[in-house]
Amino acid sequence: NQNIRILAVETSCDETAAAVLVDGTQILSNVVATQIDLHIQFGGVFPEMASRQHILTIYPVVESALNQAHLSLDELDALAVTRGPGLAGSLVVGMNMAKALALGSGLPLIGVNHLEGHLYSAWIQVDKDTPANPPDFPLIALIVSGGHSNLMLMKDHLQYELLGSTLDDAAGEAFDKVARLLSLPYPGGPSIQKAAEKGNPTAFNFPRARLEGTWNFSFSGLKTAVLREVRAFQEMGKTVPVEDMAASFQAAVVDVLVEKAFMAAEQYGAHHIVVAGGVSANSGLRKALTEQNRFEVHIPPLKFCTDNAAMIAAAGYQRYAHGFSDKLDMDVLPSWAL
Ligand code: KG4
Numbered sequence: 295n296q297n298i299r300i301l302a303v304e305t306s307c308d309e310t311a312a313a314v315l316v317d318g319t320q321i322l323s324n325v326v327a328t329q330i331d332l333h334i335q336f337g338g339v340f341p342e343m344a345s346r347q348h349i350l351t352i353y354p355v356v357e358s359a360l361n362q363a364h365l366s367l368d369e370l371d372a373l374a375v376t377r378g379p380g381l382a383g384s385l386v387v388g389m390n391m392a393k394a395l396a397l398g399s400g401l402p403l404i405g406v407n408h409l410e411g412h413l414y415s416a417w418i419q420v421d422k423d424t425p426a427n428p429p430d431f432p433l434i435a436l437i438v439s440g441g442h443s444n445l446m447l448m449k450d451h452l453q454y455e456l457l458g459s460t461l462d463d464a465a466g467e468a469f470d471k472v473a474r475l476l477s478l479p480y481p482g483g484p485s486i487q488k489a490a491e492k493g494n495p496t497a498f499n500f501p502r503a504r505l506e507g508t509w510n511f512s513f514s515g516l517k518t519a520v521l522r523e524v525r526a527f528q529e530m531g532k533t534v535p536v537e538d539m540a541a542s543f544q545a546a547v548v549d550v551l552v553e554k555a556f557m558a559a560e561q562y563g564a565h566h567i568v569v570a571g572g573v574s575a576n577s578g579l580r581k582a583l584t585e586q587n588r589f590e591v592h593i594p595p596l597k598f599c600t601d602n603a604a605m606i607a608a609a610g611y612q613r614y615a616h617g618f619s620d621k622l623d624m625d626v627l628p629s630w631a632l
């Protein structure tokens with residue numbers, strides 16, 4: 295630990311965020327301005343409105359991240375910014391802000407993969423009084439967000455071996471689409487979780503696509519099965535049992551994610567499992583992952599599961615510590631694979 299202070303900026307989707315961390319673990323500030331109220335009327339993220347909102351919000355968010363950390367730019371060691379994957383127009387706003395800060399301060403600038411950020415959120419200290427409990431290698435990483443469902447093997451820092459990913463919808467995307475089928479509000483994940491808490495997870499026996507012999511996922515068949523049930527109720531003129539359907543859908547997603555993560559950990563001799571990304575906020579998934587004592591499962595606290603800049607600073611720190619930095623002519627990479 296060298297007392298490295300990094301300011302990070304994140305604008306890959308619909309949250310404008312900035313944070314300052316020490317050594318990628320200790321939070322000095324973590325500011326997130328969400329655009330949920332703006333996009334709720336469209337039932338999803340409206341890309342052009344997202345970038346224009348980032349333009350309005352990015353400077354105040356960065357300024358308050360520095361103010362809350364009681365630091366000025368010249369007291370920092372580096373800047374980190376999400377380079378991709380994400381919405382191009384949104385990424386560009388954060389990237390240009392970060393380049394301007396780098397140009398004005400002379401600080402090194404580090405482009406970070408958003409998924410790498412989600413992963414490194416597991417290294418952030420939960421709070422000041424709780425000692426850090428960093429995951430150990432080799433580990434199995436499950437990143438489940440709105441755009442990705444990746445199962446990976448990590449043998450060391452910044453080394454990712456992709457074991458499997460989704461063949462169709464990402465886990466979070468499935469939550470969002472099924473929420474829409476059930477007429478639940480955006481963002482779908484939290485809405486499904488809320489409805490599921492009042493429902494019976496065994497009311498419907500929805501399919502679990504196990505895709506034996508591969509580490510891949512598939513959630514589109516599950517989504518279609520929910521659609522078929524919804525239509526059946528509508529055709530009979532009956533009210534759709536939204537809570538039971540939400541609970542049964544969530545149980546099907548959780549079963550597959552947990553089974554695959556545990557099987558991979560077993561097979562690759564990994565004692566530690568990291569689960570991160572928006573879907574890792576799901577209470578059903580968190581419960582299923584921690585109801586055993588074979589593996590040490592690291593799930594970030596809720597505020598670091600969904601998009602934030604603290605995770606970008608955490609990943610940026612690892613890249614900085616390993617000698618990486620980027621040039622000021624770097625482009626954003628909207629479909630950057632990890
Ligand atoms: O990581 P994230 O904030 O943004 C991306 O990088 O995509 O993930 C957003 C996704 C959305 O699909 C959202 O519905 C889902 O995470 N999500 C949840 C929950 N909270 C957010 N899914 C299930 N349960 C939740 N509690």
Ligand code: ZN
Nearest residue numbers: 439572600601
């Ligand atoms: Zn994300």
